[in-house]
């Protein structure tokens with residue numbers, strides 16, 4: 001049974017009580033383990049070796065990423081894969097540039113344990129470091145086969161890709177997989193008020209600008225996702 005009402009702490013990445021560790025150390029929601037293993041097994045029979053780049057991410061970790069991006073210490077790309085000079089931007093424009101590929105702390109779906117960034121380890125050399133850029137998943141890229149396979153098979157195991165197409169908010173992220181039976185009720189339970197109180201309790205970089213624009217950011221980057229099939 002899926003818990004119908006997740007706690008605020010789960011929704012905002014402030015607890016790990018709902019997680020279990022996989023063999024590779026990745027933390028995932030304890031109620032999606034079987035579905036995840038089934039998906040990986042099915043992929044393996046098709047010659048795809050699914051590996052996780054990123055699973056659960058805490059508020060603290062997301063806040064550190066957010067801070068580094070605001071400070072220009074981590075690269076930020078636009079939709080054309082050109083690097084953005086973030087320190088020359090201010091206000092809403094700065095937030096929008098970062099939010100294209102990075103969620104607000106407290107509003108990352110990775111907080112839920114239901115989200116996975118994945119690649120096909122069988123398609124690249126053992127020491128290959130996935131960049132998680134669109135080119136890797138497109139026709140000539142090493143993970144095109146994985147991308148294609150997911151588009152027809154993921155749904156059979158309860159998974160979908162909320163960012164498979166750009167919808168004016170988060171950029172297309174073909175590597176990002178979500179477990180719908182848990183993630184969908186979690187998104188329904190989440191709201192601007194929950195996010196606001198989380199950020200008031202744990203202030204982040206660009207706090208003033210974030211809070212001033214929060215309803216719009218929530219609309220554009222949190223609930224603006226692709227449908228489940």
Ligand SMILES: [Zn+2]
Pocket residue numbers: 110115116117173175176177
């Ligand atoms: Zn992701």
